[in-house]
Amino acid sequence: MLVLKAVSVxxxxxxxxxxxxxxxxxxxxxxxxxxxxxxxxNRMRRLRQDPRTGVYYPED
Structure with missing residues (x-):
């Protein structure tokens, strides 16, 4: 019985x-x-807003 305990440990x-x-x-x-x-x-694109429509476009 001692051997079984030792083996299990x-x-x-x-x-x-x-x-x-x-x-x-x-x-x-x-x-x-x-x-x-x-x-x-990976670079963040700068956005430009069109003054008439208010829509943002990427600056190239």
Missing amino acids: LVAGLLSVLAVSLLMRGMQAAKVKAPRTDDRR
């Missing part, structure tokens, strides 16, 4: 270590930044 410890290692890998993947894309697309 050993297996639980091993599974805990594996779970923690997988969690740490996931945390490292979250730290990785995405590569920058085209800056022109």
Whole structure:
């Protein structure tokens, strides 16, 4: 009976270590930044308002 308890504690410890290692890998993947894309697309466009209609148009 003592051997069965020891084996179960050993297996639980091993599974805990594996779970923690997988969690740490996931945390490292979250730290990785995405590569920058085209800056022109990410830039905020300035808008100009048409005085007659009130509609906004992008400034080019």
